Amino acid sequence: MDKNWRDWKWQWKNSLKSEADFSRYFDLTDSERQAFQQTAHLFKFQTTPYYASLADGKNPEDPIRKMIVPTIKETNQGRQSQWDPLGEGNHSPVSRIIHRYPDRVLFLITDMCGVYCRYCTRKHFTGNDQAFPKSKEYSEAIHYIKSNRAIREVILSGGDPLSLSDDRLLKVMEDISAISHVELVRIGTRMPVVNPLRITEELVNMLRQFHPVYIMVHFNHPKELTAEAGEALTRLANSGFPVMNQMVLLNGINNHEAIVQALSRRLLKLRVQPYYMFQVDPSRGTDHLRTSVMDSRKIQRELWGRVSGLMMPNLSLDIPGGGGKVGFAPDYILFESDEKIKFRGWDGIEEEYVNPRPDHIKKPDITEYLEEWQTIKSAKYGSGTKSQAIHHLRPEASLF
Numbered sequence: 001m002d003k004n005w006r007d008w009k010w011q012w013k014n015s016l017k018s019e020a021d022f023s024r025y026f027d028l029t030d031s032e033r034q035a036f037q038q039t040a041h042l043f044k045f046q047t048t049p050y051y052a053s054l055a056d057g058k059n060p061e062d063p064i065r066k067m068i069v070p071t072i073k074e075t076n077q078g079r080q081s082q083w084d085p086l087g088e089g090n091h092s093p094v095s096r097i098i099h100r101y102p103d104r105v106l107f108l109i110t111d112m113c114g115v116y117c118r119y120c121t122r123k124h125f126t127g128n129d130q131a132f133p134k135s136k137e138y139s140e141a142i143h144y145i146k147s148n149r150a151i152r153e154v155i156l157s158g159g160d161p162l163s164l165s166d167d168r169l170l171k172v173m174e175d176i177s178a179i180s181h182v183e184l185v186r187i188g189t190r191m192p193v194v195n196p197l198r199i200t201e202e203l204v205n206m207l208r209q210f211h212p213v214y215i216m217v218h219f220n221h222p223k224e225l226t227a228e229a230g231e232a233l234t235r236l237a238n239s240g241f242p243v244m245n246q247m248v249l250l251n252g253i254n255n256h257e258a259i260v261q262a263l264s265r266r267l268l269k270l271r272v273q274p275y276y277m278f279q280v281d282p283s284r285g286t287d288h289l290r291t292s293v294m295d296s297r298k299i300q301r302e303l304w305g306r307v308s309g310l311m312m313p314n315l316s317l318d319i320p321g322g323g324g325k326v327g328f329a330p331d332y333i334l335f336e337s338d339e340k341i342k343f344r345g346w347d348g349i350e351e352e353y354v355n356p357r358p359d360h361i362k363k364p365d366i367t368e369y370l371e372e373w374q375t376i377k378s379a380k381y382g383s384g385t386k387s388q389a390i391h392h393l394r395p396e397a398s399l400f
Contacts, residue, residue: 002014006197008195008197011048011050011195012114012163012195014049015048015049015114017046018036019033019045022036022052025049025052025057026055027057029060032060032069032071032072035072035075036070038075039285042074042075042284043116043118043123043127043285045070046114046115046116047068048114048194050194050197051064051068051115051194061252063221063250066252066253067115067117067119067220067250067253068117071118074118074286074288076287078282078290080282080287080320081283081284082283084124085281085282085321086318087322087323091322093381094140094144095133096108096137096141097141099151100322100324102150102376102379103150103152103153103376103379104153105144105153105154106155107141107157107176108133108157108158109159109172110160110161110164111125111126111129111158111159112127112131112163113126113127113163114163114190114195114198115190117190118286119248119283119286120283123284123285142175146179148381149181149375150378152183152184153182153186154185155185156172156185156187156188160190161188161189162198163191166203169203173206173207173210173213176210184213184214186216187214188218188246189215192217192229192232192236193224196232197228197232198232199231199232199235204235204236204241205239208239208240211240214242214243216245217233217245217246217272218248219247219263219267219272220250221254221263225267225270233271233272234270234271237270237271242273243271243272244272244273244274245267245275245276245313246276247263247274247276247277247278247313248278248279249277249280249295251280251288251289252289255295255296255299257302261307264311264313274312274313276316277296277300277314277316278318279293279317279318293317296315296328301330305346306346315327315328315329316328332344332345334350339355340354341355
């Protein structure tokens with residue numbers, strides 16, 4: 001092991017980016033070698049030495065390996081294949097901003113990641129090596145947030161925001177915190193998974209001055225929860241950062257209730273809230289990694305009621321084309337009327353819930369909160385000129 005192994009910058013500098021690099025860690029199959037040659041135009045390859053070391057280099061079915069090593073299956077168009085599956089280009093009023101919901105925006109502050117996951121939903125943007133926004137792009141993005149008072153949250157995304165230097169992040173946080181109507185910042189990152197050494201005391205101390213700051217991490221499998229990852233998560237939790245996990249259900253990797261349970265239980269013990277359990281978006285080259293909604297709902301039903309609500313992630317999918325998130329819950333309703341609803345619980349118990357009489361329903365005084373609500377309700381969002389930086393940054397690649 002190199003003496004600089006625990007230096008996050010060394011991990012970044014020595015990332016695996018080619019077939020030759022990956023060959024040092026993996027006994028590549030003929031199919032994988034072929035994939036390196038035939039899928040490079042679709043999506044880059046990259047992972048840190050740390051993350052590669054977590055996989056079994058001799059086992060093609062290793063879950064971490066299947067998330068980072070390309071397969072020739074990525075050239076198959078599959079049953080549903082979209083270059084921009086979430087319709088982000090249609091919700092980008094200015095470059096680097098995605099505004100799909102009225103009270104929050106995504107600010108894509110980099111297109112670089114510590115690892116290029118083979119199921120990435122943002123292949124149309126990620127991995128184009130332009131890193132931090134250009135000066136004009138950055139100014140327009142900040143101005144957009146300033147000019148829209150309905151925006152209460154800014155979600156830093158990309159790419160991975162924590163792939164940037166502390167100085168770059170400090171500028172972004174200072175500029176956003178200076179906007180009076182922005183109440184909190186979320187940072188979406190996979191660094192605690194793929195390069196947990198990035199979560200330094202210096203980074204944490206810099207970010208904590210801007211609280212409330214929520215850290216949205218992305219663990220998919222219990223194998224990712226190493227001692228280093230636990231140390232990074234504990235450092236964040238001890239410094240007052242709410243940490244929430246967004247996993248993706250991946251075919252043949254984690255699509256079983258036993259794995260989801262194990263991951264959620266270990267995360268919760270580290271004070272990380274299991275938040276979302278997503279369907280894979282139908283991004284180009286991901287058909288072989290997608291599970292069915294029926295399979296995912298079965299996993300949810302098996303877990304519901306058997307595990308603590310604290311460790312039960314919300315099963316959701318993003319409607320292709322930009323329709324936003326749709327949540328699922330087991331259907332326990334047997335009968336419903338205006339007067340009552342009859343349920344059968346997860347353990348088979350049946351009982352009715354009787355509604356109060358309609359003339360008993362009274363609305364509270366909302367005078368103090370009405371203006372704030374109307375600002376959110378009347379916000380304009382999700383339309384405008386398609387962003388060159390988001391929708392057209394990479395031309396749509398041919399699969400054949």
